[in-house]
Amino acid sequence: MSSERVRNPKGQGAQLREELLDAADALLVETGDEAAVSLRAVARAAGVSPPAVYLHFDGKEELVGAVVARRFRQLEAHIRAATAGIDNPGRSFRAGIDAYCDWAEAEPGGYRLLFSVPVGNDDHQAGAAAFATLVDGLAALHVADPPRVAALVWAGLHGLLTLRQARPAFPWRPLAEQVDDLLARLVPEQA
Amino acid sequence: MSSERVRNPKGQGAQLREELLDAADALLVETGDEAAVSLRAVARAAGVSPPAVYLHFDGKEELVGAVVARRFRQLEAHIRAATAGIDNPGRSFRAGIDAYCDWAEAEPGGYRLLFSVPVGNDDHQAGAAAFATLVDGLAALHVADPPRVAALVWAGLHGLLTLRQARPAFPWRPLAEQVDDLLARLVPEQA
DNA sequence: ACCTGAACACCGTTCAAGT
DNA sequence: ACCTGAACACCGTTCAAGT
Numbered sequence: 001m002s003s004e005r006v007r008n009p010k011g012q013g014a015q016l017r018e019e020l021l022d023a024a025d026a027l028l029v030e031t032g033d034e035a036a037v038s039l040r041a042v043a044r045a046a047g048v049s050p051p052a053v054y055l056h057f058d059g060k061e062e063l064v065g066a067v068v069a070r071r072f073r074q075l076e077a078h079i080r081a082a083t084a085g086i087d088n089p090g091r092s093f094r095a096g097i098d099a100y101c102d103w104a105e106a107e108p109g110g111y112r113l114l115f116s117v118p119v120g121n122d123d124h125q126a127g128a129a130a131f132a133t134l135v136d137g138l139a140a141l142h143v144a145d146p147p148r149v150a151a152l153v154w155a156g157l158h159g160l161l162t163l164r165q166a167r168p169a170f171p172w173r174p175l176a177e178q179v180d181d182l183l184a185r186l187v188p189e190q191a
Numbered sequence: 192m193s194s195e196r197v198r199n200p201k202g203q204g205a206q207l208r209e210e211l212l213d214a215a216d217a218l219l220v221e222t223g224d225e226a227a228v229s230l231r232a233v234a235r236a237a238g239v240s241p242p243a244v245y246l247h248f249d250g251k252e253e254l255v256g257a258v259v260a261r262r263f264r265q266l267e268a269h270i271r272a273a274t275a276g277i278d279n280p281g282r283s284f285r286a287g288i289d290a291y292c293d294w295a296e297a298e299p300g301g302y303r304l305l306f307s308v309p310v311g312n313d314d315h316q317a318g319a320a321a322f323a324t325l326v327d328g329l330a331a332l333h334v335a336d337p338p339r340v341a342a343l344v345w346a347g348l349h350g351l352l353t354l355r356q357a358r359p360a361f362p363w364r365p366l367a368e369q370v371d372d373l374l375a376r377l378v379p380e381q382a
Numbered sequence: 383a384c385c386t387g388a389a390c391a392c393c394g395t396t397c398a399a400g401t
Numbered sequence: 402a403c404c405t406g407a408a409c410a411c412c413g414t415t416c417a418a419g420t
Contacts, residue, residue: 231413
């Protein structure tokens with residue numbers, strides 16, 4: 001049960017860092033809750049002793065923060081990939097919205113995690129970049145005051161996604177229908 | 192440091208139950224996070240030993256659940272009190288919305304708690320009752336398909352309130368202004 | 383009927399030590 | 402340079418026992 005893992009050679013400490021991030025990511029996404037994942041469990045999954053985590057992270061909080069930052073970058077890349085090459089502004093805008101929702105629904109725990117943890121500077125950068133894609137999409141539709149409307153759209157989507165997760169017993173309509181309803185009212189220009 | 196508390200007489204076990212609920216509520220509202228509050232800390236605050244909690248609750252989860260149920264009933268009462276006696280449907284509707292937002296902003300941890308924990312049946316009842324006040328308000332405004340619009344309004348408000356808490360560094364406009372914007376678009380009938 | 387003490391298997395973190 | 406073992410103060414929960 002102990003020491004399956006082979007020791008890293010001299011210059012390769014960075015490899016353990018990646019293994020720890022992968023292990024922590026997998027455990028965090030399962031639950032979407034920082035508190036449900038223990039630093040000791042992450043160390044176990046990576047095949048090292050608990051103190052080894054401190055060689056690469058200041059503590060549990062910094063480890064979780066690094067996972068969150070990586071997930072934010074993935075989300076932004078996912079949205080950019082979905083909208084890339086779509087010329088029609090309305091269709092591009094909607095493709096970005098759908099990518100955001102798909103990503104949240106595909107890994108609910110991973111989405112919840114993004115907003116359940118105090119953000120560091122890295123996350124703030126990545127989050128701001130994702131928000132910027134939304135503002136750009138609205139500007140292309142000639143919406144008045146795009147940042148102002150973008151905040152409402154973001155809040156509406158986030159509210160729908162998180163409430164649907166938190167209250168699965170509520171008689172929700174299909175998500176696509178709710179998103180249609182929401183956008184029809186918040187962004188009439190996109191029709 | 193030990194035994195400040197006087198033992199309860201024979202038929203008064205229910206009193207400890209209330210003391211535990213009050214202690215747990217205070218600790219939970221401070222953090223808004225179930226995981227940040229320990230059963231042992233609750234027992235300490237109430238002046239009893241940890242196993243004493245099990246005399247009244249099945250475990251930590253049930254204790255937290257009872258606190259959440261109580262908070263839901265308080266929220267619904269707060270909304271009903273704010274709308275009671277207002278005849279004008281538009282003003283009554285808006286008073287309910289404002290009461291919801293005020294309650295969430297007055298105790299952010301208490302609001303977060305309501306949706307950060309899996310719900311039991313009690314919470315579901317209380318939550319449904321609060322939602323019903325929203326549906327009724329929209330019906331009085333002769334909105335088409337009130338439950339459908341109510342879901343969007345609820346999601347929009349919830350998204351605004353939680354994102355503002357989770358991302359305090361974001362350049363938010365004042366909440367009242369965002370709520371005005373949101374309602375103007377989602378419920379044009381209220382103007 | 384109401385509550386405690388001691389125990390168990392966990393947890394995050396620190397620090398000295400091993401290779 | 403990279404990692405471990407042992408320790409510390411915590412945690413939720415159980416079970417026998419005290420008043």
